Amino acid sequence: MNRPTTPRGPVPSGPRTVISRDTWTHDGRRGYGLAVLVAVIGAMAAGLWAVTGYMDQVQRPDRFVRTEVPGVLDVAITQPGSHVVYVEGAGPAQLGAADLTVISPQGATIAARPYSADLRYDVPGASGQLGTAVAIFDADRTGTYEVSTQALSADRTTRLAVGDDLAPTVIRTVTVPSAVGVLVVLAGFGLALATWIHDERRNHS
Secondary structure, three states: OOOOOOOOOOOOOOOOOOOOHHHHHHHHHHHHHHHHHHHHHHHHHHHHHHHHHHHHHHHHHHHOEEEEOOEEEEEEEOOOEEEEEEEEEOOOOOOOHHHEEEEOOOOOEEOOEEOOOOOEEEOOOOOOOEEEEEEEEEEOOOEEEEEEEOOOOOOOOOEEEEEOOHHHHHHHHHHHHHHHHHHHHHHHHHHHHHHHHHHHHHHOO
């Protein structure tokens, strides 16, 4: 009597799915391509942001209030805080905080102190002239402030200007887009690294 033959080895429990190396390669290329795309687009966007912010900063001195030296300047301040006095001219600034008088809307004298940093800008519409921050004063309320000087200057083109402090916004214009650009590039690198690790694990599985 013949006995039934028992198959040797494990019996397949169901259909098997085989992923070819071509599929791995395609997925890897797609991951690396996405990583490069993220890094490039992020860097370009950050660069455009920085350029736009820089151009805005270049145009900001055009909105300053100005007068000749010697002269008196009425400054309408709509936001309390620190405001900077600049001296514009073809040569080095010859005026300082001690040469300025600042009067509040209530008629009180406000102390103008020397500006501690070296802040300069190209005067809009005046080729070869520089604006230099020389003093800063604090306006504790809105209103019209009087800024004046009786000092004389050998340069007849010298003018007095009052406006916002350019330094903080210039720093933000440079650092914030740069930081975002670095983070986006790192994100692209991390995506590429994750793709590589995933491919390595699938190759050794």
